[in-house]
Amino acid sequence: MTIRAMAAAAALSLLALPHLAMAGEKVKVKDITGREVEVNVPVERVILGEGRQIYFTGALDQDAPFKRIVGWRDDFQKADLDGYNIYLKKFPEMAKIPTFGGMKDGTFDIEQAVTLKPDVIVMNIDAKSATEESGYIEKLAKVGIPVVYVDFREKAMENTDPSMRLIGKLFGKEEKAEEFVKFHDEQIRLVTDRLASAKDLKKPVVFIERAGGYSEDCCMSFGNENFGRMVEIAGGINMAKDIIPGTFGTVNPEQIIASNPDQVIVTGANWELYVPGGAWVGVGPGADKALATKKLAKLMERPGFTDIKAVKDGNVHAIWHQFYNNPYQFVAIQQMAKWLHPQLFADLDPEKTFQELHQRFLPVDYHSGYFVSLKSGT
Incomplete structure (x- = not known):
């Protein structure tokens, strides 16, 4: 097959998958709160509202978990020192990523965030009230920075799958996200199915x-x-x-x-x-x-x-x-x-x-x- 024919075949294969966002495409995504947010996907520059969000973003960017991360909250090392050190040993570049305070305690530096030019900021749902009260959503929107909410804590069993799918959409890793969701759900059913059949x-x-x-x-x-x-x-x-x-x-x-x-x-x-x-x-x-x-x-x-x-x-x-x-x-x-x-x-x-x-x-x-x-x- 010639190079031109191969390129044509690849283009046709992409057209056959309309649910996958094309590079640089502006799409509307619905976050875990039901908000519709416009984001250019796949995102290349991401701020994590919590450092421990690397637990799920890293599951999609397995080979280079920090390649999109331009800033993150400073909680990972403090809250999970052993896990942090394991990541640091393999990915020493993560120590150079700019860190932020939290939305809830009012130490998030919005000016610093703007200078990093993120394509999106990913926040945990528990920061929603503080984010809204401070007007961060509107302030960031004025400079073209969208904020999306995920949830693995408040209603984890209800919101984990849609949160993973949302990150998959943002990262252009929808198939990987679905693979993770399938594994997640299968492993829970190993417990629930057996309990349901127990007399x-x-x-x-x-x-x-x-x-x-x-x-x-x-x-x-x-x-x-x-x-x-x-x-x-x-x-x-x-x-x-x-x-x-x-x-x-x-x-x-x-x-x-x-x-x-x-x-x-x-x-x-x-x-x-x-x-x-x-x-x-x-x-x-x-x-x-x-x-x-x-x-x-x-x-x-x-x-x-x-x-x-x-x-x-x-x-x-x-x-x-x-x-x-x-x-x-x-x-x-x-x-x-x-x-x-x-x-x-x-x-x-x-x-x-x-x-x-x-x-x-x-x-x-x-x-x-x-x-x-x-x-x-x-």
Whole structure:
């Protein structure tokens, strides 16, 4: 085939895929809030409203996850130091990317953002109120910079798939986004289908503590969304669902004692830059599991925990906190299902699932350390 014929065939193949945006095409996209936004796609210059958004943008730009990123919020290193260092070792250029403060705390520098000439700014939905109140949307629109919202945190199980599809549209990686969504949904169904077919299933009551040991206060938790929803999908009963009306909130030690949960799951990460030497449980990529287990056991010595069923039976676990804010929730769901129903999910291997995710989609290698338990063999 001649070069001209090959070019003609390639053009015809693109015309046969009308859902894919042509290079430099201005399209209207609908973000997770329902806003219609005009964006030139595929975008080449992107500002991430949160540094940890690299968890999902990197799944689409696997070979060069920072090639479009011209600025990002300064949270990645502080909130996930182990993960940050793994990315930094492989992609040292990321240390030179300009950083921003947050919209919610009013430290976002709009003038700096304009000078970087982004094609789009990607914001988490939890920053929407602050963004609107400050007038950032209108100010940025005047200089031709669109803002789109995604959500992997407030209503993660509802908004993860459309958020990934939106980023796929913006990046010109729609087929890759669909491949990710398919894998994401299939892995969740491995849990939900088996639970649906199980007879006489007894659902344990689960207290999931958000960032246990991060502060001396007890205890942050989740309502009907985020990890609270994941617990329910994994075949448990979220202890705090009727106590906390929204996604995030707190419970007191007396409520934990009264509920007497069957299982306790604590979220944690390496927060040395936030709370140096804190009591938090440092699970995450490459974590010291022995140290994490020791710190988890220490947390169970606090008032409200010592005499509950979960602690007496050893059904106490720690899980990587960052599952609450990325599209890898299916790994957390599988691990929690295995903890809550060990016999039903004896053959399920969440570590293997996470390894496959890294091999197929992510720009860095897998490092174990995301989960620990006090009961041996779990």
